[in-house]
Amino acid sequence: MDATFRKRWLKPEVYPLGVFVIGAVGLAAYLSARKLITDPEVRVNKDDRKHGRLDNHSEGEVYHNHPLRRFLRDKKTQIMPGLNEYFSKPLNPSK
Template identity: 50%
Template structure:
């Protein structure tokens, strides 16, 4: 019983919280991508009836899967991570 308490004290320190948060975010992203692939990917067939169909030429469904909302949003944006800092250092008129 004492070793269990000492292990708990070792891992539940305030210094370890950012590690738990980073791992939690990574697991969340992986889980979200897994659910997205299982539920909406046109090449993944979970039901037996859909697997019998074989390879389908469903280009419209594949296009909908590939062109999701985040990709459409980012296509309109400039490829910069910090636009204000980039313009500060690169624009001589500012």
């Protein structure tokens, strides 16, 4: 069984697939843990759940404006801004 697994999956051609699968699982685990631990709408223990709906707008703002969002707030939303600016310039008409 072990030799068959090595022959089939531990090839250099499979490494990129493994990297993407591990990355996706890691990202999903991070986002799930963040939602479970820091989201003000998620209440895990019984004492917090019995209060029902809370008006905790300040906690919601802190959760919504996380450090990555604050970092990207003033950045351009383009993937290649230099290339987009180059191709969006009007051509000089020759008269």
